[in-house]
Amino acid sequence: MPVLDNFFKSAFTVDNVIFGFDEADLKVLLIKRNEEPYKDMLGLPGYFVYQNEDLDSAAYRVLMEITGLRHVYLEQVETFGKVDRHPSGRVITVAYFSLVKIDEYNQFQPSSIAEEISWHSVSKLKNLAFDHKDILLACFNRLKRRVRTYPVGFELLPPKFTLTELQHLYEAILEVTLDKRNFRKKILSMNLLVDLKETQEGVAHRPARLYKFDKQKYEAFTANGYNFEL
Amino acid sequence: MPVLDNFFKSAFTVDNVIFGFDEADLKVLLIKRNEEPYKDMLGLPGYFVYQNEDLDSAAYRVLMEITGLRHVYLEQVETFGKVDRHPSGRVITVAYFSLVKIDEYNQFQPSSIAEEISWHSVSKLKNLAFDHKDILLACFNRLKRRVRTYPVGFELLPPKFTLTELQHLYEAILEVTLDKRNFRKKILSMNLLVDLKETQEGVAHRPARLYKFDKQKYEAFTANGYNFEL
DNA sequence: GCAAAAGTGTTCTCGGTACACCCATGC
């Protein structure tokens, strides 16, 4: 083996694409950078990985610092390591995406990472610092596939929701429009939803029924190798 | 930003799961390690990434040193970064898998990486150095999914092949048995195969027709967003 | 002639898709 010291000169970061869903729009949390490089530009929340910290732990740490939430869905997506992607040296970043309920998260946390944090529509993406736009697109594409094998509504919707809200979520992620009757037929036939026998209140039209996910049934399915597909 | 020097102490490597297909068996190239740690154990070919080298370039370099082949299919899969995965320090590895034609590759290259290199059946996996068994399984699972969206026969089979060979390839990757008639119906209906009007010679049974892939048609399909699925 | 693998069609079932009208509420 060569002189190892030559190789122990790199740094690792994690960057986190935090998705949320708000009415009809898929959103992502971006920070406004308050330090160089790329000062004042929008970018993904992320940070260096400490020497004694696992990659996943670092991703959870960043997520916790930004959102104050634990126990959220988190998935590693891809690692970006172009030589010149970071002006300060060789920095390789491992990209994660996570799914949070926008309304469980009431206010932005005080954070050493960033002062300004805000939600942005995925459909109206701006230029971001570093290669963060590439990273965001890679994570969005992963989410589009993940939605077919994991019931992402568990993570992105409030505990009680209507079927129309659920449909809008799928439409926002997949960037398609779906037929209302076919969507309902399919989603109800999976038996993962519980009719709460409650309805919306205060809406200026016929109030919709509220549903929740049946987590136990989902876990029983997956334990038996069931493959959730929309 | 903190004192950056504290973070530039990690090393990263690439590890490469090189798949090949031989008659009826999916194989993977493993090296016998001739240095500590894990001396004399089997492991994946891999190496440190140089400071001025992109991740993908490093993976191609390792592949070239091991197989002598260029222009092969290569895909990043997942990054493994547990704190204690490498005894020499903090080493994070980016796992890739690649697909090669076993018979284009006649002999193992002289290499600084390893002296003994050999093919092993994926179906009879042993324990490997480091966390390489986890890495191999992650890459195998990725291949199982990839096979539904990419015609892997392009990469793993010789230029001329029989339908039975192609079927055996899919059976080995997916670890299932397929119905011969249904398989042929489906694969031929995709119009990606060209009947070469030649047959096998010297076999002790009815000789099979030989086919090749039509790369142009495949590229035309993918350009139009076609989704290859078996 | 026998062993060994190649080659070939039909039927059934199920899931996907297309499609239009009445209902309950707030104002």
Added chain:
DNA sequence: GCATGGGTGTACCGAGAACACTTTTGC
């Protein structure tokens, strides 16, 4: 009463799955 979104069923089509016998070669 009107605007707004909620809620409901049927018919068609195509893909996937199950399934058995004849053909061609080497020995």
